[in-house]
Amino acid sequence: MTGRAAAWRRGTGLLLRNPVMVKELRGRMRGARAFSVLTIYLTLLGVFAVLVYIAVTESSTSVSGQADVGEIGRTLFGGVVAVEMLLIAFLAPAFTSGAISGEREHQTFELLRATLLPAYALVLGKLTSAMLYVLLLLLAAIPLQSIAFFFGGVSETELLLALVVLSVSALFFCSVGVYFSARSWRTLSASLLALGVTLFFMFGLPLLVGMIWLLADFSLDSVGGSAFEVAMLYGTGAVLSLNPPATALLTQYLLVNRHTAGLFSYTLVNGDSVTLIAPWIPFTVFYLALAGIFLFLAVRRVHVVME
Amino acid sequence: MSAAGNEYVIETRGLVKRYGKLVAVDDLWLQVPRGAIYGFVGPNGAGKTTTMRILATLIPPTAGEAFIDGYSVTGYPREVRRRIGYMPDFFGVYDDMKVWEYLDFFAACYEIPARERPALIDDLLALVDLTHRRDDMVEKLSRGMKQRLSLARTLAHDPDVLILDEPASGLDPRARIEVRELLVEMARMGKTIFFSSHILADVAEICTHLGIIEAGNLVAQGTVEEIRRQLLPVREITIALLDRVEDARRILREMTGVAQVRDLPDEGGRKRLRVDFTGDDAALSALLQALAQRGLPVVTFSEEMRDLESVFMRATRGIVS
Ligand SMILES: Nc1ncnc2c1ncn2[C@@H]1O[C@H](COP(=O)(O)OP(=O)(O)O)[C@@H](O)[C@H]1O
Ligand SMILES: [Mg+2]
Numbered sequence: 001m002t003g004r005a006a007a008w009r010r011g012t013g014l015l016l017r018n019p020v021m022v023k024e025l026r027g028r029m030r031g032a033r034a035f036s037v038l039t040i041y042l043t044l045l046g047v048f049a050v051l052v053y054i055a056v057t058e059s060s061t062s063v064s065g066q067a068d069v070g071e072i073g074r075t076l077f078g079g080v081v082a083v084e085m086l087l088i089a090f091l092a093p094a095f096t097s098g099a100i101s102g103e104r105e106h107q108t109f110e111l112l113r114a115t116l117l118p119a120y121a122l123v124l125g126k127l128t129s130a131m132l133y134v135l136l137l138l139l140a141a142i143p144l145q146s147i148a149f150f151f152g153g154v155s156e157t158e159l160l161l162a163l164v165v166l167s168v169s170a171l172f173f174c175s176v177g178v179y180f181s182a183r184s185w186r187t188l189s190a191s192l193l194a195l196g197v198t199l200f201f202m203f204g205l206p207l208l209v210g211m212i213w214l215l216a217d218f219s220l221d222s223v224g225g226s227a228f229e230v231a232m233l234y235g236t237g238a239v240l241s242l243n244p245p246a247t248a249l250l251t252q253y254l255l256v257n258r259h260t261a262g263l264f265s266y267t268l269v270n271g272d273s274v275t276l277i278a279p280w281i282p283f284t285v286f287y288l289a290l291a292g293i294f295l296f297l298a299v300r301r302v303h304v305v306m307e
Numbered sequence: 308m309s310a311a312g313n314e315y316v317i318e319t320r321g322l323v324k325r326y327g328k329l330v331a332v333d334d335l336w337l338q339v340p341r342g343a344i345y346g347f348v349g350p351n352g353a354g355k356t357t358t359m360r361i362l363a364t365l366i367p368p369t370a371g372e373a374f375i376d377g378y379s380v381t382g383y384p385r386e387v388r389r390r391i392g393y394m395p396d397f398f399g400v401y402d403d404m405k406v407w408e409y410l411d412f413f414a415a416c417y418e419i420p421a422r423e424r425p426a427l428i429d430d431l432l433a434l435v436d437l438t439h440r441r442d443d444m445v446e447k448l449s450r451g452m453k454q455r456l457s458l459a460r461t462l463a464h465d466p467d468v469l470i471l472d473e474p475a476s477g478l479d480p481r482a483r484i485e486v487r488e489l490l491v492e493m494a495r496m497g498k499t500i501f502f503s504s505h506i507l508a509d510v511a512e513i514c515t516h517l518g519i520i521e522a523g524n525l526v527a528q529g530t531v532e533e534i535r536r537q538l539l540p541v542r543e544i545t546i547a548l549l550d551r552v553e554d555a556r557r558i559l560r561e562m563t564g565v566a567q568v569r570d571l572p573d574e575g576g577r578k579r580l581r582v583d584f585t586g587d588d589a590a591l592s593a594l595l596q597a598l599a600q601r602g603l604p605v606v607t608f609s610e611e612m613r614d615l616e617s618v619f620m621r622a623t624r625g626i627v628s
Contacts, residue, residue, distance in 0.1 A: 023401075
């Protein structure tokens with residue numbers, strides 16, 4: 001009983017006041033570096049938002065003679081989220097790919113292994129410090145996204161769901177970074193491998209889906225059948241739910257056009273209807289599970305006695 | 308399981324570590340008594356670092372057992388880690404950390420509660436004389452200071468045993484002396500100190516016990532005195548007398564432990580004898596008493612101190628090329 005209570009206290013203590021997390025945050029927030037990253041990030045986002053604004057107002061006024069204000073808001077919002085996603089795809093794995101290999105390179109890994117710090121606390125400490133910084137970046141961009149509210153056409157739900165998709169993506173990318181860092185002896189190779197995986201999930205998957213759609217087009221003609229259509233629907237949906245941009249786009253599309261963030265029904269070619277789910281939900285489940293797997297493997301790697 | 312009454316704080320039984328075909332540590336039987344300053348001496352590649360890494364729970368032995376305070380390093384690694392402060396033969400230093408943060412971080416890794424750490428850090432910095440560098444970046448410290456900071460780190464969780472791999476190597480003479488003084492200070496604090504060196508002169512002055520390792524084998528182990536005797540079976544005693552050399556020679560020959568008595572040339576009007584002696588200190592004292600009791604005019608009675616370096620050379624002669 002008391003043993004379990006003590007273990008519990010130690011466990012929560014290591015999560016809340018993880019020494020590695022504290023150390024990393026101290027280092028990350030020291031001096032001007034953290035704030036210059038933040039400044040550059042916000043400047044990029046701001047410049048992009050202005051460009052989107054100019055582009056959208058010009059194109060929409062030229063067509064109808066009067067700007068569709070809601071459309072401006074939505075495009076602005078979508079643009080900012082897209083750029084955030086791109087930045088996170090590069091920053092999140094970079095934040096963590098030195099997590100373990102960097103300790104090896106500094107020859108501090110041996111020192112840590114001789115202490116009472118458990119492997120999972122090292123991995124989680126590195127992860128949480130990186131995630132806290134990513135969350136800071138995401139929260140800092142909210143005012144910029146909120147400009148879209150002035151134009152209307154964007155709801156709080158969209159803002160919230162975008163934040164969920166961005167954070168979950170970041171968590172996954174950070175976990176990938178930690179995993180490769182635990183496998184590699186060099187931070188450079190860990191960075192490259194982590195970036196490779198990240199880019200595959202960001203850009204490789206859509207290409208894959210595109211090819212599947214091409215193939216599906218041919219086979220739908222030859223095979224037909226609603227069972228096949230349903231299978232294709234779920235299959236494509238599942239693959240799309242593994243891709244952050246597609247998930248964000250589809251989720252927003254459903255929110256705007258179907259007014260749903262959860263379940264909705266879809267009518268097949270033969271008139272039957274099937275129930276589908278907004279992709280951010282399976283996306284979140286997939287990505288949390290994948291992040292968990294990568295973290296588990298990272299902890300195992302760190303735990304293994306190096307010889 | 309724990310045995311506070313264990314005679315040996317560090318003990319290995321038939322410890323073996325192989326790397327493929329290379330045998331780094333070969334059937335090692337270490338015995339480090341509580342409170343000892345134990346110098347673990349041997350040439351480069353002898354297996355010192357490997358042994359220490361096994362003791363620090365960083366690598367598993369291929370065969371044999373190792374115990375810290377009665378806890379097996381493979382069976383109870385956390386108990387072992389609690390009890391040892393380990394300093395490897397390199398500085399592990401973060402490049403974006405202040406001196407106090409470095410100690411704070413490692414204290415936290417040893418589960419020292421946050422509220423106890425500030426006072427602990429002050430004590431540790433005072434001990435290693437780095438109080439004035441508290442807020443400096445670790446990377447800015449000199450080599451000697453980094454070494455002292457590392458020593459402070461090993462003390463963060465108040466361990467009983469310090470395992471220090473070549474703590475004085477690569478330092479300038481002054482820093483070397485500072486480290487040596489720190490080791491003595493730590494021993495005074497009640498720590499058992501197990502440290503390695505490939506230079507016997509570095510350890511001879513401060514250690515109470517010695518283990519001489521050669522190609523993974525212990526060549527000799529024991530108190531400094533025992534080692535000296537083991538490796539130099541004959542002690543050379545020089546006795547100077549005003550007179551009565553013949554009586555002295557006769558008395559000496561009857562004493563146990565006396566192997567040979569030789570005449571030395573006179574010096575400043577004193578007659579001198581050289582005694583090859585194989586007994587211990589008590590026997591040596593008895594020898595002097597015997598001479599005094601018979602009323603012999605002994606002026607000086609002294610042992611030729613061969614420095615340990617020559618003992619070491621002799622111990623490892625022919626084994627290293
Ligand atoms: N990780 C390793 N892999 C292979 N050989 C090793 C490894 N570590 C040490 N050795 C070998 O084991 C022997 C003992 O090395 P070490 O314990 O470092 O000696 P010392 O510290 O006394 O100089 C050396 O021959 C060394 O090359
Ligand atoms: Mg060594």
